[in-house]
Amino acid sequence: MKCNRCQKEVLPQDSYDYYGQILCEDCYIAALQPPKPCDPAAVASAKAIRKQLGQTGTDGLTPLQKRIYEYIQTKGKVTREELANVFDLPQWELEKQFAVLRHCELIKATKEGNQVYLTLW
Structure with missing residues (x-):
């Protein structure tokens, strides 16, 4: 079976039911917290x-987090969408990546007006 969120294969004994969705352990924890x-x-x-x-800038980030940071750096400001x-x-994965970059004070x-943009810190 596959996790409904991340699409990874998960054994039935390692799956969790979350409001009718079958989730792996990582996605279940992310859904709860x-x-x-x-x-x-x-x-x-x-x-x-x-x-x-001794990390500064994008040191210590995952490749995806670095690409997101560099994209925002190039564009100046972007929407979550x-x-x-x-x-x-998916939106849940973007929020997870945004949280890490925000905690590192790299993006905010x-x-x-009525629009929220992500920009460099």
């Missing part, structure tokens, strides 16, 4: 760890 971009404790933790490891389309990401959300 979605990432929170505006989490002061997570920001402080990410900053402290990056400082301890644009990023989801460009990188072919800003509102212009």
Whole structure:
């Protein structure tokens, strides 16, 4: 069987039912505890760890997170919908990546009128 979120193969004994969806363990945990971009404790933790490891800029990010950062850097500002389309990401995965980049204080959300844009920190 496949996880309804990430489409990875999952054994029946390793699957979880979440409101009628079959999820792998990682997706089940993410569904129960979605990432929170505006989490002061997570920001402080990410900053402290990056400082301890000597990481700056995109050091320590996954290839996808680096590509998202570079795309925003090139464009200046983008909507979540644009990023989801460009990188072919479901909304839940985009939010997970945004949370990490926000905790590292690399990108942020800003509102212009009724539209929310993601921009560099």
